[in-house]
Amino acid sequence: DIQMTQSPSSVSASVGDRVTITCRASQDINIWLAWYQQKPGRAPKLLIYTASNLHSGVPSRFSGSGSGTDFTLTISSLQPEDFATYYCQQASTFPQTFGQGTILEIK
Amino acid sequence: QVTLKESGPTLVKPTQTLTLTCTFSGFSLSTNGVGVGWIRQPPGKAPEWLALIFWDNDKRYSPSLRSRLTITKDTSRNQVVLIVTNMDPVDTATYYCGYQGRRVRGVYFVDYWGQGTLVTVSS
Numbered sequence: 001d002i003q004m005t006q007s008p009s010s011v012s013a014s015v016g017d018r019v020t021i022t023c024r025a026s027q028d029i030n031i032w033l034a035w036y037q038q039k040p041g042r043a044p045k046l047l048i049y050t051a052s053n054l055h056s057g058v059p060s061r062f063s064g065s066g067s068g069t070d071f072t073l074t075i076s077s078l079q080p081e082d083f084a085t086y087y088c089q090q091a092s093t094f095p096q097t098f099g100q101g102t103i104l105e106i107k
Numbered sequence: 108q109v110t111l112k113e114s115g116p117t118l119v120k121p122t123q124t125l126t127l128t129c130t131f132s133g134f135s136l137s138t139n140g141v142g143v144g145w146i147r148q149p150p151g152k153a154p155e156w157l158a159l160i161f162w163d164n165d166k167r168y169s170p171s172l173r174s175r176l177t178i179t180k181d182t183s184r185n186q187v188v189l190i191v192t193n194m195d196p197v198d199t200a201t202y203y204c205g206y207q208g209r210r211v212r213g214v215y216f217v218d219y220w221g222q223g224t225l226v227t228v229s230s
Contacts, residue, residue, distance in 0.1 A: 001170075001171075032212075032214045034216040034217070036154075036217075042222075043203055043220035043221065043222055043223050044154060044203075044217070044220055045220070046216060046217060046218055046219070049210060049216045049218075050210060050211065050214070055218070087153060087154060089154075089156075089216070089217070091214045091215055091216050092214070094159075094167045094168075094169075095156050095167075095168075095169040095170060095171075096156040096215075097156065098153045098154045098155070098156070099153065100153050101153050
């Protein structure tokens, strides 16, 4: 299985801050990576697919980049509703695998 | 509008078989490029992808759970069923079904998720 490693595991930030989360794959996955947002007690929601494409309805302050093994999710100006847990997922090879998650907390 | 909803028992005993049903609307599982997958998430942990069934009845399974999983579809009823045999307390998790539509190069992400159903395994 392809291992997905996210960093940091948690980050504290303030409204208006710029935040970057990274995800590293254990082997080349091209651009076949997605980012999901999950709030407590809720299902994950797709934010970004194929590394950099915004899913329908996702605000433009979210952006993704990367290819191969290294990827980033950036939130340009944090809003109160962005405090949540973020997961990356590779879809290059079955079984699809997720990172361990990054908790974004309010400072 | 794509919606999915999981249903099934909330409590099962060790060694029992779990049967979960995903009922969906807003798309057809007979449409080329469409799939429905199952993902679970133990409390406080990351999601774990389990299985995926495609419009053409092709299937993919997590190798680590392959011997215990069966995924089937009923296109006319807009339902997908996941069967998990020999349940164990470590299988306690929220189980989600999700719409996985084909992107470029035959890649499938989980575009939409159901609300999930918590299944507890305990005697």
